[in-house]
Amino acid sequence: MKFVKNIAIALTAVAGLAGTAMGAGAAKHPMQMEWSFNGPTGTYDRAAAQRGWQVYKDVCSACHSLKYFRFRNLADLGYEEDMIKAWAAEYTVVDGVDDAGDPKERSGMPQDAFPSPFPNPQAAAASNGGAVPPDLSLITKARHDGANYVFSLLTGYEDAPADHPMPAGKNYNPYFKGGNISMAPPLSEGIVEYEDGTPATTEQMAKDLTTFLMYVAEPKLEARKHMGLNVLLYLGILIIVLYLSMKKIWKPVKEGKNFYE
Amino acid sequence: MAEWIDAKPKNKAAAWLEERLPIIGLVNNVVGVDTPTPRNLNYWWNFGSLAGLMLVIQIISGVVLAMHYTPNTLMAFDSVERIMRDVNYGWLIRYMHANGASFFFIAVYIHIFRGLYYGSYKAPREVLWMLGIVIFLLMMATAFMGYVLPWGQMSFWGATVITNLFSAIPVVGESIVSLLWGGFSVDNPTLNRFFSLHYLLPFVIAGVVILHIWAKKVSDSGNPLGIDVKSSADQIPFHPFYTVKDAFGAAVFFAIFAAFLFYMPNALGHPDNYIPAEPLVTPASIVPEWYFLPFYAILRAIDFPLGIPFTDIVFVEAKLLGVLAMFASILVWFGLPWLDTSKVRSGKFRPMFRWFFAFLVIDMFVLTWLGAQKPEGNIPFYGKIATFYYFSYFLLILPVLGKREKTLPLPESIANPVVKAAE
Numbered sequence: 033m034k035f036v037k038n039i040a041i042a043l044t045a046v047a048g049l050a051g052t053a054m055g056a057g058a059a060k061h062p063m064q065m066e067w068s069f070n071g072p073t074g075t076y077d078r079a080a081a082q083r084g085w086q087v088y089k090d091v092c093s094a095c096h097s098l099k100y101f102r103f104r105n106l107a108d109l110g111y112e113e114d115m116i117k118a119w120a121a122e123y124t125v126v127d128g129v130d131d132a133g134d135p136k137e138r139s140g141m142p143q144d145a146f147p148s149p150f151p152n153p154q155a156a157a158a159s160n161g162g163a164v165p166p167d168l169s170l171i172t173k174a175r176h177d178g179a180n181y182v183f184s185l186l187t188g189y190e191d192a193p194a195d196h197p198m199p200a201g202k203n204y205n206p207y208f209k210g211g212n213i214s215m216a217p218p219l220s221e222g223i224v225e226y227e228d229g230t231p232a233t234t235e236q237m238a239k240d241l242t243t244f245l246m247y248v249a250e251p252k253l254e255a256r257k258h259m260g261l262n263v264l265l266y267l268g269i270l271i272i273v274l275y276l277s278m279k280k281i282w283k284p285v286k287e288g289k290n291f292y293e
Numbered sequence: 294m295a296e297w298i299d300a301k302p303k304n305k306a307a308a309w310l311e312e313r314l315p316i317i318g319l320v321n322n323v324v325g326v327d328t329p330t331p332r333n334l335n336y337w338w339n340f341g342s343l344a345g346l347m348l349v350i351q352i353i354s355g356v357v358l359a360m361h362y363t364p365n366t367l368m369a370f371d372s373v374e375r376i377m378r379d380v381n382y383g384w385l386i387r388y389m390h391a392n393g394a395s396f397f398f399i400a401v402y403i404h405i406f407r408g409l410y411y412g413s414y415k416a417p418r419e420v421l422w423m424l425g426i427v428i429f430l431l432m433m434a435t436a437f438m439g440y441v442l443p444w445g446q447m448s449f450w451g452a453t454v455i456t457n458l459f460s461a462i463p464v465v466g467e468s469i470v471s472l473l474w475g476g477f478s479v480d481n482p483t484l485n486r487f488f489s490l491h492y493l494l495p496f497v498i499a500g501v502v503i504l505h506i507w508a509k510k511v512s513d514s515g516n517p518l519g520i521d522v523k524s525s526a527d528q529i530p531f532h533p534f535y536t537v538k539d540a541f542g543a544a545v546f547f548a549i550f551a552a553f554l555f556y557m558p559n560a561l562g563h564p565d566n567y568i569p570a571e572p573l574v575t576p577a578s579i580v581p582e583w584y585f586l587p588f589y590a591i592l593r594a595i596d597f598p599l600g601i602p603f604t605d606i607v608f609v610e611a612k613l614l615g616v617l618a619m620f621a622s623i624l625v626w627f628g629l630p631w632l633d634t635s636k637v638r639s640g641k642f643r644p645m646f647r648w649f650f651a652f653l654v655i656d657m658f659v660l661t662w663l664g665a666q667k668p669e670g671n672i673p674f675y676g677k678i679a680t681f682y683y684f685s686y687f688l689l690i691l692p693v694l695g696k697r698e699k700t701l702p703l704p705e706s707i708a709n710p711v712v713k714a715a716e
Contacts, residue, residue, distance in 0.1 A: 072556055100371075100374050100378060166568075169374075170374075170567040170568075173559060173564060173567045174564050174565070174567035174568045175564055176564055178564065209577065249567075251378060252377070252378075252384040255384075256384060256385070256388075256555055256558070257555060257556065259385070259555060260551060260552075260554070260555025260556055261555075263551045263555060264548060264551055264552070264555075267544055267547055267548040267551060268548070270544045271541070271544045271545055271548065274537065274540050274541040274544050275541055277537055277541075278537045278538055278541050281533050281534060281537050282534060282537075282538075285332055285529055285534060288708070290525065290526045290708075291525075291528075291529055291530060292329070292525030292526070292528065293525070
């Protein structure tokens with residue numbers, strides 16, 4: 033694991049991509065956390081992802097859309113079908129038109145995407161002091177060191193340093209580029225009551241939510257790593273077989289044989 | 294000039310076909326049993342066939358992606374996410390294609406630098422070398438347009454920056470940019486034509502690859518000693534010797550490729566490209582894909598005009614000079630067969646050359662690193678030094694060195710490398 037990670041770091045550094053982290057400006061480097069989905073055999077901690085889903089649904093979804101996430105995806109997190117149906121049915125979605133040509137509404141179904149809180153970016157900006165809350169479907173892949181970044185941002189709110197001017201309606205967060213973020217601290221102790229009884233500390237919620245959002249950004253991560261293992265095992269055997277074949281075939285060449293005599 | 298050997302298949306059906314279309318003979322003569330090849334090729338010679346394999350992987354995975362992708366600014370990003378989430382094994386195909394581009398470039402860069410070290414561009418292989426440069430230029434155009442297709446932030450802004458470069462060309466520049474855009478900014482017509490060309494160019498590449506291999510057949514493979522084949526004792530049949538060696542090398546290369554594809558599929562990409570294109574929001578830094586960074590660094594290093602110092606007379610504006618330098622950095626390779634005046638092909642027997650070559654390799658890594666930095670502080674200065682060395686190598690060092698350098702004695706033959714330099 034560490035080896036692969038080191039190679040990755042070395043190669044990206046060689047490729048000059050390490051330098052692109054500079055793009056984050058003066059933002060503080062994210063805290064480095066242990067994640068269940070890290071490493072070559074990493075998987076999503078289902079209990080954490082389920083709690084994260086609860087945090088998203090009860091807190092984040094008030095402002096942030098999750099447009100690439102469908103209710104049926106919850107099955108991957110270990111939820112039963114009737115439960116998923118019930119959750120979907122809590123929402124109303126617009127689907128096609130009726131015979132009079134008017135938009136038709138129906139209750140949500142598992143194949144529906146999670147409904148966005150605002151009909152369009154303008155409405156979102158108007159309700160949020162001019163800032164559009166970004167869609168969270170890909171947030172953990174759309175930022176450098178995404179999972180650690182999301183966790184750090186959620187738990188990193190603090191009082192602004194004395195020499196840091198704060199514009200009205202902004203909050204200080206050193207992990208955010210520039211430090212001034214429009215989002216007020218979204219998590220506070222006990223804002224969610226976990227179904228499994230886990231104490232809902234800010235850190236716990238941030239960690240669970242990050243796990244859930246990582247799942248939403250990269251739903252095929254487990255299948256990918258599993259296939260990768262098989263592919264590498266196969267290639268490993270192939271490399272050995274080909275190497276031995278090559279040594280055997282090349283023997284007369286190494287002995288200096290002339291093949292054209 | 295290589296000899297052509299007719300295939301005489303024993304199988305009747307094969308013989309019947311061979312009489313009408315000598316395709317078995319073609320394969321045998323190019324990569325088969327009837328292809329005499331220098332017996333001393335080392336592992337650096339693996340990367341040509343590897344690049345060919347990567348081209349095949351890119352074409353196959355790309356054709357499948359095109360079945361699910363929508364080239365429309367409103368739907369492109371969503372269609373890519375659909376591939377990642379809902380298409381069966383779509384994530385595999387897309388990550389293979391995205392990382393495959395990087396590994397295609399890795400193979401090709403090694404292939405090019407192998408040629409630079411062993412003098413593969415020298416007579417009689419000038420045309421072979423130049424066809425290779427044409428392939429590389431086509432690859433760059435293809436990769437650039439492919440990166441635009443997902444319509445993320447870096448797609449959009451990368452396309453804007455790169456297409457805008459052409460506006461520096463006097464008189465026709467603005468018209469060229471309008472033609473590339475199909476309008477007055479990077480927009481839907483741009484995406485559509487880039488998709489069309491991104492699908493077309495790989496087949497043009499395949500065509501030039503055929504010419505490249507044909508030229509290789511005519512002039513024969515070079516070899517690490519850089520001396521001509523003297524007798525058949527110097528050669529071995531391509532098959533089975535180099536087929537098995539190439540296969541072994543390919544398996545190792547694919548294992549590294551697979552490590553990226555399955556365990557760090559986004560390590561070589563930019564996170565901003567997971568943000569949908571937003572023409573009103575400029576990213577903090579616009580960085581091209583890693584394989585373009587050396588040339589991007591050269592472009593940015595030239596921030597001064599060409600004119601008479603201490604006067605206002607300017608012959609070439611800074612922007613145009615930068616663009617010219619960037620293109621010249623690759624086009625200069627075309628002149629290489631004549632710029633390198635040394636009679637000795639292989640760097641193995643050129644003690645001075647080896648140092649300059651090593652610095653060129655380091656210089657390329659430095660340029661790659663510089664290309665990813667913000668042009669602040671000392672970065673532009675370092676860029677100028679690195680760019681200066683890059684051009685000096687081709688335009689100054691190689692022409693002079695070839696005449697001055699005392700080369701080591703060459704071996705008698707490939708089969709008999711008795712003469713060992715007194716080291």
